[in-house]
Amino acid sequence: MTATYSIDWLRRRLAASGPAPANIYCDDEQLPAEDRQRPASVLVPVIARDDPTMLFTVRASHLRSGSGQISFPGGRAEPDDPTPDHTALRETFEEIGLPGGQVEVIGRMAHYVTRAGYRITPVIGLVSPPMVLQPNKDEVAEIFEVPLRFVLDRANHLTHTHQSDDRLRHYYAVQYKDYYIRGVTAGLLVNLHRYLIGS
Numbered sequence: 001m002t003a004t005y006s007i008d009w010l011r012r013r014l015a016a017s018g019p020a021p022a023n024i025y026c027d028d029e030q031l032p033a034e035d036r037q038r039p040a041s042v043l044v045p046v047i048a049r050d051d052p053t054m055l056f057t058v059r060a061s062h063l064r065s066g067s068g069q070i071s072f073p074g075g076r077a078e079p080d081d082p083t084p085d086h087t088a089l090r091e092t093f094e095e096i097g098l099p100g101g102q103v104e105v106i107g108r109m110a111h112y113v114t115r116a117g118y119r120i121t122p123v124i125g126l127v128s129p130p131m132v133l134q135p136n137k138d139e140v141a142e143i144f145e146v147p148l149r150f151v152l153d154r155a156n157h158l159t160h161t162h163q164s165d166d167r168l169r170h171y172y173a174v175q176y177k178d179y180y181i182r183g184v185t186a187g188l189l190v191n192l193h194r195y196l197i198g199s
Contacts, residue, residue, distance in 0.1 A: 005148050007048050007126065013196045014107040014124070020195045023110050026159060026170045026187060037119035041087035042074030043103065044124045044188065046148060047131075053145035055127070056181065057095060060141045068141070070181045072188070073098070076118070084108070084121035096143055097134030103127055109195060114184055122188055146176045151189050152197065158186075 025031075045055040059069050073092040081087045085108075089100035107124035114120065135143055150156060151174060158173045160182070172186035181189070 003149060003153070005052060005152060007046070007052055010046065010052070010126075010148075010196070011106060017195060020107075020109045020191075023112050023187070023191045024194065026172045031113045031115065032117045034119075036117055037113055038117055039077040039084070039087075039121070040075060040118045041077060041084040041091065041121040041123055042072040042188075043088040043092045044072055044109070044122050044192065045092070045098075045103070045127050046106075046124065047127050047129060047145060049129060052148040054148055054151055055143065055145050056179070056185070057135070057140045058142040058144070058179075060137065060139055069183065069185075070179060071185050072122070073140075074120070085123050088121070088123040088125070095136050095139050097136075098127065098131060102131065109188070109191060112184065112188060112191070120184070122192075124192075144179060146179070150176060152193050154193060154197075157190050157193065 047053045047055055056070050057073055059071060061068050073095045074088050075091040077084070077087045081090065085105050089103060092098050092103070093100060103125040105123055106126050109122040109124065112120045112122060133143055156174050158175065159170055160173045161168055161170050171183055172190050173180065173182040174186045174189055175181070
């Protein structure tokens with residue numbers, strides 16, 4: 001039977017867990033050196049419903065990079081962003097119209113480095129409904145929610161492969177209804193499970 005996770009449970013786990021553990025990556029490969037990593041942040045939004053959910057976006061199909069992929073709201077840090085939290089909240093407002101004042105930052109995960117050279121700070125934020133969201137059509141095609149109990153269920157964390165650059169690459173994936181969450185976003189979900197529940 002799938003476990004249930006309340007907002008109180010989430011707060012207790014974050015308070016008791018201490019610093020987030022270092023990330024695990026699906027592929028064992030050399031990531032870009034630290035001096036070549038560009039800072040970025042994403043908001044990992046947990047919606048405070050009776051059955052808590054997580055919010056995701058589908059990137060617009062016309063984007064040159066990552067079109068149609070599922071992600072958390074967020075993006076690159078700007079020079080005048082004072083903190084990673086600010087970056088995550090600013091980008092979230094720009095992408096889906098969620099005001100920063102409606103988000104309570106309750107935790108942070110370890111930096112997640114991508115093959116593309118981004119050093120992402122995942123900022124866990126608690127969002128209180130009701131929400132009036134306005135997706136930026138230049139960036140976001142759709143917004144949807146997935147039950148927190150589903151994304152934290154280890155049975156839903158899959159490993160897939162594909163051929164790239166004469167190499168067989170492995171990546172994490174989570175399938176929810178017709179939504180196929182893969183790559184960095186799925187990797188963050190796997191690492192969130194490790195942070196909150198353990199391996």
